[in-house]
Amino acid sequence: MNPVIELDARRLLCPMPVIRLQDCVEKQASGVKVRITCTDPGTMSDIPAWCRINGHRVLATEQLDHEYIFLVQKDPDGN
Amino acid sequence: MTRKAVALISGGLDSLLAAKLIQQQGIEVEGINFFTGFCVEGHTHAIRKHERNRVKRNNALWVAEQLGIKLHIIDIVDEYKDVVINPKHGYGANLNPCLDCKIFMLHKAQEWLKQHDFDFIITGEVIGQRPKSQRKKLMPVVAEESGADDLLLRPLCARSLPETLPEREGWVDREKLKDFSGRSRKPQMALAAEFGFEDYAQPAGGCCFLTDQSYSVKLQDLWDNRGKRDYELDDIMLLKVGRHIRPSKAFKLIIAREEGENQFLSGYKRQFQTISTVSHAGPLALIEGEPLDPQQLELACAITARYSKGRDADSVEMRFSDREQGSRRIHVKPLPAAQINPDWVIV
Ligand code: SF4
Numbered sequence: 001m002n003p004v005i006e007l008d009a010r011r012l013l014c015p016m017p018v019i020r021l022q023d024c025v026e027k028q029a030s031g032v033k034v035r036i037t038c039t040d041p042g043t044m045s046d047i048p049a050w051c052r053i054n055g056h057r058v059l060a061t062e063q064l065d066h067e068y069i070f071l072v073q074k075d076p077d078g079n
Numbered sequence: 080m081t082r083k084a085v086a087l088i089s090g091g092l093d094s095l096l097a098a099k100l101i102q103q104q105g106i107e108v109e110g111i112n113f114f115t116g117f118c119v120e121g122h123t124h125a126i127r128k129h130e131r132n133r134v135k136r137n138n139a140l141w142v143a144e145q146l147g148i149k150l151h152i153i154d155i156v157d158e159y160k161d162v163v164i165n166p167k168h169g170y171g172a173n174l175n176p177c178l179d180c181k182i183f184m185l186h187k188a189q190e191w192l193k194q195h196d197f198d199f200i201i202t203g204e205v206i207g208q209r210p211k212s213q214r215k216k217l218m219p220v221v222a223e224e225s226g227a228d229d230l231l232l233r234p235l236c237a238r239s240l241p242e243t244l245p246e247r248e249g250w251v252d253r254e255k256l257k258d259f260s261g262r263s264r265k266p267q268m269a270l271a272a273e274f275g276f277e278d279y280a281q282p283a284g285g286c287c288f289l290t291d292q293s294y295s296v297k298l299q300d301l302w303d304n305r306g307k308r309d310y311e312l313d314d315i316m317l318l319k320v321g322r323h324i325r326p327s328k329a330f331k332l333i334i335a336r337e338e339g340e341n342q343f344l345s346g347y348k349r350q351f352q353t354i355s356t357v358s359h360a361g362p363l364a365l366i367e368g369e370p371l372d373p374q375q376l377e378l379a380c381a382i383t384a385r386y387s388k389g390r391d392a393d394s395v396e397m398r399f400s401d402r403e404q405g406s407r408r409i410h411v412k413p414l415p416a417a418q419i420n421p422d423w424v425i426v
Pocket of ligand 1: 178
């Protein structure tokens with residue numbers, strides 16, 4: 001099992017969390033999972049949108065107090 | 080062979096239409112969007128609580144989704160500084176270096192195109208839409224200075240401009256491109272209706288905070304008081320938030336105007352000395368500048384107290400916190416509104 005890559009995007013405002021995720025995901029192989037923790041509520045719309053556009057999958061979304069956590073899998077179909 | 084175009088996607092209607100026109104000609108399109116730190120997208124919405132109920136979406140991502148294309152968001156914060164600080168072609172009405180900005184972005188797009196083996200670049204520019212940077216005679220300057228030359232196609236006004244490589248090579252049919260010009264938005268709106276696009280963003284003025292007068296005044300104040308024209312990402316983010324009050328050259332207060340800003344500013348407590356109100360509900364203020372002497376600190380507290388619910392009280396208890404160094408309480412009489420010198424307020 002590959003470990004999940006953790007990304008801390010707390011305090012960053014959109015689109016910076018998306019850029020962090022993008023730059024991380026780019027370097028990974030298909031199927032790799034990344035968990036990103038954000039505080040900007042805008043990520044609730046931006047991260048799923050970015051994933052839809054680029055063929056990645058949001059496996060889980062969680063909101064804890066002021067934190068928004070997304071578990072993303074890179075391009076599971078390997079497109 | 081399918082040709083590939085990279086589209087500069089700002090998030091506005093024009094870049095959406097331009098990309099759609101090219102897609103319709105069988106060209107494969109991907110988008111790029113540049114993050115300069117001054118972008119209007121997202122930030123203010125994320126910060127200000129009363130704007131949180133509005134639809135929060137990143138318009139560039141939305142545009143890409145409408146088109147069904149990939150979008151690459153590129154962080155150009157560091158490199159962009161030189162554009163803002165030393166624009167060769169000068170500024171627009173405020174500190175917006177639009178012409179240099181366009182040249183820079185197209186230059187970056189052209190680099191991207193080479194790295195990714197794309198064939199040409201498209202933008203949503205329309206002749207004469209913006210006062211300076213979209214004048215017809217400047218369009219060749221932008222194409223040439225950016226190095227994009229005739230790899231740059233502007234589908235919304237291409238028919239009024241000289242032929243470019245994609246047209247000459249027959250990759251796109253010039254006849255199917257547009258000849259829009261001027262400030263009217265009607266042709267774009269008609270085309271949007273034709274394509275069935277609704278709910279698109281209609282940015283007023285420019286695409287970034289540098290076209291905003293009040294923002295530019297704050298940036299100029301920052302440069303003047305630091306004695307140098309430079310900035311970090313945090314500086315330009317903070318210029319988007321709060322009331323900025325400079326009672327002396329030595330320091331400036333950034334005072335939250337509402338809860339969302341309070342929360343945003345509290346994220347800076349480890350970097351700045353701060354003042355908050357203890358005895359009443361009130362804003363958080365960041366102190367930017369040199370360490371304050373006792374008199375300056377008292378004034379800073381009295382100003383901050385003025386914006387608290389205790390503004391009419393005889394004495395308000397404030398907390399001064401010095402990053403990791405701990406905090407102490409200070410009692411002040413809030414400064415009456417009439418004693419806040421209008422010259423202190425940076426707008
Ligand atoms: S408004 Fe801002 S982002 Fe748009 S061209 Fe001008 S400087 Fe560049």
